[in-house]
Amino acid sequence: MASSTSASPELARADVLVVGGGPAGSAAALLLARAGRSVVLVDRASFPRDKACSEYMSPEAVRILDRLGVVSALEEAGAMPLAGTAVTAARGARLHGRFALAGHRPFRPTGLSVSRRILDHHLLQAARDTGVRVLERTTVETLWRDAGGIGGVVLRKPDGSRATVSARLTIGADGLRSVVGRQMGRRRRGGLRRLAFVAHVDGVAGMGDSAEMFVGRRGYLGLNPIGGDRTNVALVVPAGRAAAARGRPREFFLDALHDFPGVSDRVGCGRMTRPVLATGPFAVWSGRVVSDGAALVGDAADFFDPFTGEGIYSALRGAELLAEAALPALRGPGRVTARALAPYRRARRRAFGGKWAVERLIGYGMTFPSLFNRAVGRLGRRGMAHTLIGVTADFVPARAVLNPVFLARMLL
Ligand SMILES: Cc1cc2nc3c(=O)[nH]c(=O)nc-3n(C[C@H](O)[C@H](O)[C@H](O)COP(=O)(O)OP(=O)(O)OC[C@H]3O[C@@H](n4cnc5c(N)ncnc54)[C@H](O)[C@@H]3O)c2cc1C
CATH class of the missing domain: 3.50.50.60 (FAD/NAD(P)-binding domain)
Structure with missing residues (x-):
């Protein structure tokens, strides 16, 4: 006390x-x-x-x-411009939201990634x-x-x-x-108890100008280019599953990559440049x-x-x-x-x-794989992904997503 x-x-x-x-x-x-x-x-x-x-x-x-x-100092230190985020659901549906297309003018068309x-x-x-x-x-x-x-x-x-x-x-x-x-x-x-394991990997294949998120059945994985040839690879899993990582975060991380077929090959051809860092639980x-x-x-x-x-x-x-x-x-x-x-x-x-509500909608939504897959597919096909990315990126008001019309188009 x-x-x-x-x-x-x-x-x-x-x-x-x-x-x-x-x-x-x-x-x-x-x-x-x-x-x-x-x-x-x-x-x-x-x-x-x-x-x-x-x-x-x-x-x-x-x-x-x-x-x-501090922006110019970060750019001089190698910060990398970032155009948006792509999300792939467990059943393969995909969206790619770009800041520049979100309908409201962002401060810049790109964000920044830096260690x-x-x-x-x-x-x-x-x-x-x-x-x-x-x-x-x-x-x-x-x-x-x-x-x-x-x-x-x-x-x-x-x-x-x-x-x-x-x-x-x-x-x-x-x-x-x-x-x-x-x-x-x-x-x-x-109620949502998750932990994260984060690595830096040089030489990940196929990285572009956006972050990529892959939602799996037992967690999700993010790839983010952070400048040079380096990618930030972050794995997030439910706390119960993370118990198996105690004392061996690197081995756990490498095993868990296999839950994301296609991604594990891309990461597997790279070289880890620092120990895997673990953190959580969140919420x-x-x-x-x-x-x-x-x-x-x-x-x-x-x-x-x-x-x-x-x-x-x-x-x-x-x-x-x-x-x-x-x-x-x-x-x-x-x-x-x-x-x-x-x-x-x-x-x-x-x-x-508004942001807290959207975070919870997405955080809990991904625990329902078929619903999440359907929403990602609709958002991707119907050109709504840019709006969602603008909301999660805090320059489009949350009401652009938290309204009956958007939610119905996302799910129906
Ligand atoms: C896996 C993961 C991925 C994430 N990805 C992103 C992302 O891509 N983009 C994004 O915007 N956010 C991301 N976040 C969130 C982001 O990391 C945090 O929101 C951000 O770091 C919060 O900053 P902060 O200054 O509040 O805390 P921190 O950055 O955690 O800083 C807290 C500081 O307090 C110090 N400290 C703690 N306890 C004490 C003590 N008792 N005495 C003295 N000092 C102390 C620590 O040493 C530390 O330096 C991610 C988080 C996680 C876990």
Whole structure:
């Protein structure tokens, strides 16, 4: 449980403490520092570091990266333009949605794919360059509270000693297993329990300008070109099945590829360039994203399933919404209250509510193979795939899909 502590020495004091230096944490820290606040960011990792992710970003995510000022650095580092996504259902139906044809003008006709090692490093560096004090290899263990709410954290430094950081606002951007989120309470888990295994493979045959998703009977597989000759290969399976991967993720991953005939041959002729990374289970969200002195952003606030991608977009957009709501409160004195952060909670619902519904529609829909096959086939043949991809890519409003006409044409 979160506790108050005075036993550990104070390492730092700031307007804002950000826990986690992934896209959500770096973006929030950068925006708050850009507005003149003192910001400390802590991460248990040492950057650059890998992250299990398909490493696909929509044009809308690129729009925010542009506002943060990192797009040219990513392009120079080899980020690859991405035209859209193709989906193949277990029974062979196929669709290919392209951002440029979705009917609403995207920020650009293409998204970007780039290794998280590069993306997260550049975002964190941009935050540092804006004045954020970054403490790597520093792990938050617990929140500390007083009568005014959450006042900071107790953390473990690289030398193993404990210290506190005090802040008027503590931001939990510490990902799927958020310590901050768990200690703020009201953590929820969905019924769909899946795990992922992610590899980088050089020389996968037949890669084009789009990501490819293959839905099988016992999970799904994504191929995403991430620059050079490298492909990100991500396998997602139900948690029950993933138990067999314990201690042998690489062997499990290679075995499971055979569930996707045609794809296993294409991947099999390549060469794996790093260990297989495992993560999950997903479908975790928080019923309390703000409290007195603290707020959650990115996966720490919610993450349902990787099929539709866009976790990076949500992390970045969530950071923008949080900074907008927190800045007026930070101009006054004292702890930032839950009340002052209420606009953030509402803005999240407005920004992500439609997307949450579409994610669940797709996530649960694929557990009904013949229905899913029929929907994919109809979407592909009837020219509706571009609209769906535009919705999942966050630049076409969700109502373009969540309406009786679209849903009927998709299924009937
Ligand atoms: C298999 C898979 C594929 C995905 N594919 C895509 C995709 O193609 N496109 C997309 O947009 N999204 C994708 N996502 C989602 C995306 O990876 C996440 O939504 C995104 O990383 C969220 O960013 P974040 O900053 O909230 O968290 P993270 O990126 O997880 O960052 C959290 C940070 O917090 C740090 N941390 C954690 N605990 C502590 C602690 N106690 N103390 C200090 N530091 C701590 C970690 O070291 C980490 O650096 C995928 C996810 C998965 C699992």
